[in-house]
Amino acid sequence: MPERGSTVQPSTVLGRQLGDELRRFREAAGLSTAVAAEALDCTKAKISRIENGRVPVRLPDLMALLHTYEVTDDKVLERLGKLARSANRRRKEGWWNQYGPVLADTYRDYIALEAVSDSIRTFQCQLVPGLLQTPAYVRAVTVASKAWQTPDEIEQFVEVRVARQERLTAAEPLTVWAVMTEGVLHQQVGGPEAMRAQLHHLVAMSELPNVTVQILPFSRGAHGGMFGPYLLLSFPQVSAMDVVLTENPTGHIWMERDPEVGHYRELFDNARTSALSPAESVARIKRIAKEHRP
CATH class of the missing domain: 3.30.870.10 (Endonuclease Chain A)
Known part of the structure; x- marks a missing residue:
């Protein structure tokens, strides 16, 4: 039974899905995490956490990464935007949060x-x-x-x-x-x-x-x-x-x-x-x- 104690925090399922897709787009573009980090003006460690679903991805950051990866398909952009919003919302909502x-x-x-x-x-x-x-x-x-x-x-x-x-x-x-x-x-x-x-x-x-x-x-x-x-x-x-x-x-x-x-x-x-x-x-x-x- 999970209680109060030390832990390695999990990612969310939807966040992991989004991060996995972003990693695949980055690798397909032949880009390193260092290049992705430059696009967001952040550390390579943050890019790794995004790709592992450990941290939420703001829509502006998502679009900046997809632009860097030269992803232009409108349907893909819309789908990943919805996925990001769902992943971020799920982190905040849920009946259990009242407890x-x-x-x-x-x-x-x-x-x-x-x-x-x-x-x-x-x-x-x-x-x-x-x-x-x-x-x-x-x-x-x-x-x-x-x-x-x-x-x-x-x-x-x-x-x-x-x-x-x-x-x-x-x-x-x-x-x-x-x-x-x-x-x-x-x-x-x-x-x-x-x-x-x-x-x-x-x-x-x-x-x-x-x-x-x-x-x-x-x-x-x-x-x-x-x-x-x-x-x-x-x-x-x-x-x-x-x-x-x-x-x-x-x-x-x-x-x-x-x-x-x-x-x-x-x-x-x-x-x-x-x-x-x-x-x-x-x-x-x-x-x-x-x-x-x-």
């Missing part, structure tokens, strides 16, 4: 990416994935984290988590494939009654056609996910690349480079093939739920 005081930058950025993604693959070795948590479970985890102090802050965070879950039953639902270790099912987060309800909720959510839940049992021994949880987000846009969010005790790291993302795809594939089948996983969850008695 700004209780959300770390990492979490706001994650929700913004989740809002435009169409599928998420996640491996969890400590917690039930956030999109599948009950309010009582969320509340217990939030209190234990000690990142939020007042009851009002805690309840606002719970509201955010519940609001995110609406995408699972939307008209165009988010696809979620979650693999978690068996230990997650035994940890009594919130006490036995809350945990039993959480496991029953997992079973109910697994019945949705867009949700797959698998359990990696203790008997599988050592596995690649023992080093920590992670999420893989995919997007419907053709030019959008997958991104990975990893978590550790001191912060969270976003990864976008193909080799790194490819490594986590392989990790997830190994986890899902090593885990129990979805049907076997549901049976295991039901059995363990009976063990959580007051």
